[in-house]
Amino acid sequence: MRLTRRVAVLAVASLTALVACAPGADSGSDDENVTLSVWGWGPEANYDKMFAEYTKDNPGVKVDARSFTTATEYDTILSTGLAGKDGPDVAWLRAGAPLQPLVAAGRLVPLDNSSVPGLADFNAGVLQGAKGDTDGKVYGVPFAIQTLHVIYNKKIFADNGIAPPKTWEDMIAAAQKLQAAKIVPFAVGGKDDWTLPIITSIFGTSRWGGDAFLDEVKAGKKTFADPNFVAGVDLVNQLKPYFPKDVAGVSYTDAQTLFSAGKAAMFPGGIWEVNFFRTNAPGLDLGTFSAPPPPGSVAGKALLPGFMDGSYGVSANSKHREEALKLLSWLASKKYGQLYTDTVVQFSAVPGVEPKDPILREVAGTYTSNGARYFMNEFAYGNPSSQTVFSAALQEMLLGRITAAQAAAKLDASVATWLKPR
């Protein structure tokens, strides 16, 4: 009997905990003090700090930020939250494909220049990721731009007499030199296959010609079976000897550890890694470079792929639509943009914001002159999504089971199931 009672107590306790965790229970109801709840996937502490600034300027409005850190779960949590009464007033929206089900379900308030004046100044390419595909309306205020490049350990480079490579041959020579010194040249974690389109983009974008190629695919003039795209994918194969041994068995976190422990010299990845390495390995002196153009490069110069990461949208169910739109106007302002880039150490999507961080400044300069669109984010539609299909195909390629041409053919076949050339 004692056991049953203990179980009952436990059950009651966990129920109470559940109820206490129920999201958005107090979305604020008295007129004087409005609490806007904001859901997102970033670290909460950062957002509490930024939104405190908003409350300072707008007394009476509190912003309650809640973070759901894991990638795929967030989409489910958000679509359920927006469908019910206790969802957020303002939510982070993913860019492109994952946004579309929410738009189709009518869960979001369409925005325009009159409801959110700041939108007018945003770069059209950046806004594209916050649009509904069928109606062309904007549903969110973009907050971040992510860039993809090679992050390198300046000390290891200096110790081995290596400078950031200007040509593909330089890069291969550097990799060979590092390998001879028993240092892993590129920390790549091929076990977590979602990282592989990123790696492919970092090394291949210049080879297939960046944005021009993507536009031709969208227009139905070219496909992913194009020899230039295949050659770009094959670059990853050619670099495989310089990845960790058995790269398809090395996890993403292993790759991060190799780099932060100083056992690997370069980490091909997104700008978000910089903040991670700074926090976890404060001693590292970091630099970045864009992969130099490989032989046969269509673009003929190093390209820096990037993408709009997410945007702030307003729930159609929000009881405080007016206040939420006002918050969005602030989120579209330079003040927030500056606050964002200084707090999170990532690029703000707000136009004209200058990051203070030296690495960010350096990358920002290159992005303005050599920026390109990250191919995978624009081709992530379908069920199973073309991103899932291509990630798995790239892993098979690294295992030596299929060629670059076969991997590209899989992406092509998947894209053909949903792409309607315009």
Add this chain to the structure above:
Amino acid sequence: MAQAPVTTRGRGGRAGTWYLFLVPALLLYSLFVVYPLLTGLSYSVFSWKGTVRDAFVGVDNYVGLFTNEAFRSKLLPALGHNLALFAGTMLVQNTMGLAFALAFSRARRGKRALQIIFATPYLVNPLVIGYLWTLLLSPTFGPANTLLRAIGPDELAKPWLGDPSTALPMVILITTWQWVGFPMLLFSAAIGGIPAEYAEAARVDGASSWRVFWHITLPLLRPAIGTITVLSFIGSMNTFALVYALGGSSGGPAGSTDVLGLLFYRAAFASGDINAVGTASALAVFLFTFIFGTTILLNRILRQGEEAM
């Protein structure tokens, strides 16, 4: 059963009340089992716009599962991996469980302690276990490979979870590591229920230990074996958390640990498809029907075997 006087007064006075006792359980069962099953079924015959139900489409979602190349090409391999897991579980986990149960049944001391030690891992969440084994087997930092390199040639060290040929066997071994205590406990209970006289009589007649096991213990364990077979089958068909933790949502490396549960997960949660709810519900109904049907069939075959004895 000796102290069950319920039926002594006949059914008369109690006929009206007995079913009331079923109501609480029936309510819970309807709410948490029947209702979700029926909603899943209803979801699968509609098309969806995000979480908003759209038009009635009949069997279109089901047809899509078999006409969409990307699903069709994954469905059979995934099913194959589930069945391989079942076979592996039967061969490795349940055989070992039986061996441990037999060994412990003869132990004079420490039987309880050993049983508890062997059964402990199944109290841990499979996600945690998957994470721990990923660390142990990591080709770069894992202690397993460091150990193998220390005791043998370098070729012994392998990316156990990163090589398509070893990944699924590793999943079977890790599942065994976690669950071996379960068949062990069931077999221990069943062995405890076999009267010792049978074995003694056989030994008096000159039977070896092996013959006693083969002709007396094993046949009398048939009901337990049947139960474990069915439970292993359901467990293997529904496996998700461990493979997710070991190989990610795509069942890596190169889909070598892809199972039906992951296929459903990707269809439901990892696609930007507007009709994801419809497609995923159709897949779920299909999987449920398949697993339910096979389980009933399996159960019937095992029963017939028992009755034939």
